[in-house]
Structures are given as structure tokens and as C-alpha cells.
Amino acid sequence: MTGPLGRPFALPKEPVSCVLVGEGYAAAPLFPLAERLRERGCTVTLVVAGPDEAHLLSALEARRSARAVTVVTEDGSVGRRGLVADVIAEVLTKAAAEVVYAAGPVPTLHAVAAAAEAHGAWSQTALERPLTCATGLCHGCAVPVVGEAGISRTARACVDGPVLRGDRVRWTDLRTDLSAEPEAAR
């Protein structure tokens, strides 16, 4: 056994307004994150999304850990009908968000990162990539990013991530790259 591996969500030093977006099972780590943010005096707003009610992580638990919760399902079986992309801008504005945390499929992370940038908030996105070695040895989990001085480079989701700054990921390149991989691209 070895761990912990990689880089986690970075916590803000100041008590700021935070929006946490989780889609599907990937939303799970956001609940403990919400706890830690609240301990630091941050205001926490949650967006929980999934294809339908059966694939939604506990909205009840979400209500316990956040001041405001928005539930979104694709089929509208509970909460608002639609995608995270449809509601995120409004949520960020309402919460006056300064930091956005997101976990879920790549298109959702892309939408959140773009909305955060438009809103002037920092975003931290947890990428879910198949990891072969998980220790940085194999270069299997490449993620195209913008590095220092704007230079394009390739990060490894396992050691440089899985949490990467949303404004650093080259989302369009990543999505093109994943198009051969139906499950992750979803």
C-alpha cells in the first residue's frame, strides 16, 4: 500500500464563498471537502447533479453540509432538469463565488471551469482519468495543460493532479483526445 498520491483540492486561506459541483458518484469527495471549508469559515454552496434520481448522491447529506443546494438531473426526476452547464453561471452569481470546486465527467468540468473564469472565480477541477501506475512512472494519464509563461505542456493526472486548476487545463484538446474513449468522455 502506498499513499496518499497526487494533489488534493487546495483550501483557501481566507473564509470565502465556495461553490462545490459534483456529478454522479464523483460528487462523493465533495461532502468531506464541504466540512473542511465550513470549519474554515467558508460559505458553501453545493450543486449535485446526475442523470436521474437513482444516480444522485444523497441530496439530504448535501443539505446538511451546505447553505444552499441546487439539484440537477438530466431527466428532471428531481430538482431542476438539465445539465450543470445550464445552471452553473446563475449559481456562481447568486453565491458571489470566489472559489469553485468540481468533480465529475470532463464536459461538466469544462463547463464549470469556463463559467468560473467568466465569473472571475478560481476553479479547482478533479479529473477522473484511468490511472495505470498512479505514481507518475508510465505517462499513461496525460492531460494537456498550459504551464508557466503560457507554454503548452502535458501534465500527469496521477502526480500533478487529479485536482488541477480549471484555467490551466486545455479542455478542448483534452476532449478531442478523449473522444476515442467513450466512457470517460461521456
Add this chain to the structure above:
Amino acid sequence: MTDLAGLRLASPVLVASGCGGTGRELAAYGPLAELGGFVTRTLTLNARPGGPQPRILETPSGLVHAVGLQNPGLEGFLATELPWLAQQGARIIVSIAGSSLGEYAELARRLGGSPGVSAIEVNLSSPDAPTTGVFDVREPFHAASVVAAVHRDLPRGVPVLAKLRADVVRVVESARTVLDAGAAAVVVGNALPAAMPDGRQAGLSGPAILPVALRCVADLRAELPDAEVVGVGGITTAEDARSFLAAGATAVQIGTALLHDPTTAARVAAELRDGVPLHTGTSTSTD
């Protein structure tokens, strides 16, 4: 101690190309200086972003992979990775590939003069070479011209290791040709040519290919008894390594097993050095 290609190595166990990251990630699991050597992932003159996803998939007892030679290019390597590796006291073997003989020669010139570089491993066997645009060396004659070009531009004392495909039918002929062209040793071998489920060119490595690589080493020993051979393919345990050494390999490299357990190379090196209880519970030692 192991003598390979005129170099004295701390152990007969080396890290195979492309399976040790930049070295930093692996060093978290044991000092690199205690290994026989660290072979870098294959470097090209210019940086390469690597291929599309998926790059690596699991197969029964192995991995199929098409990383596409992702690397920071010669400049990036010299600026950031080499100085750090040298500081660790690691025996550094730089793996190279070029798209032309001129590129190979330039890589050899620049690397051969860089402090800390012990040897050059010429990657003549990339299983996805045609898609990565490296100089086509499927013909032994072309492989030999690459080795000759690299050898000519390296300072004395920096040997060329030629990494071949574990192609049982052609390995003896290939080895003979590259040794005649100036290679000090042959490394057998690379991942076997394979395909991804979507048909892309890829390599197959891991325990699944061990018997094939072992056969190549045995054939080389029989046909070219004076050749120095480094065995690589599927080694996971000290017992596997001993099979290769017994078949005539001077040293071994460990690749895929590190991706499963990053301590494998350190563990196998320690077991070969100290001798450890095997399954039988008796203690064995190797010279």
C-alpha cells in the same frame, strides 16, 4: 558489482526505459544509486506531446501501450532532468530515437558530452515506430547505420547499447549487425509489436512476454557467445531475473512491474545482492 559494456554497475538490475518516470517519482521508493542504472524514457531532439488516449490498457498478464514517445526533448532533459538524476548518483543511461541519422548524431554529440551520462541506449525497436515518425530501422542494415552514427559521435568511454525487438526469428541477425556497427551490448527487448483494441499500433509488455524475451537471450548466448546481453521483458521477481542471468544475460531491466509496484526494482536488486529466502524458506545467494 556487475560489469556491462565497460561500465561497473552497482547491481545487475536496471530500470527499463519509459517505466521510471523522470526518476524523481521512482526515487521516492528507494535510492536510484543502488540500482544498476536508470534508463530514461526515449528522448527525441524536439519535445513530443505523445499520442492520444487511451495510451495504456491492461491485458491478461500484461499491458498494451502506445505512449507515442512523450518526452521533453533534448533541451528540456538537459536543463531539468539530467542534473537531478546526476545528483542522485544514479548511473544514467539515456535512451534516444531520431527521425534521421543526422538527428541521432546530434543527440549523441550533445548527450555524450554531458556530465553524468554513462551510456546511450539506442531505441531501435519502438513497437509504434511507424506512427511516431522515427527513422525506420526494421531492416538490420538501417539499425546498423543508426548505431554507427551514434557510436561515431560519442566520446570514448560512453558505450552504445542497442535495444532490439524480442523477435525470436531475427534477433541473432539483428544483434550481430548492430554489434559489428559498434554497439557494446544489446538490450533484448522492447515491448512486442501489438495493437490497441481500436487497431492503433502499440506494444505488449509485462509477464506475458517474459518467455519470449528469455528465449531471445538464450538464442543470443548460443549463437553469439561473446555478446553482452541485457535481458528485459516481464521481470517481476528475483527469480525471473535469475532466469535471465542464468540464460546468459549480464544484466536485466525492469519495466512494467514498476507500474504495478514501484518498489520492484529496488526489491529485486536487494534480493539478488543479499540472497533471500525463496518460497522454500531456504536462503540462497548469488555472486
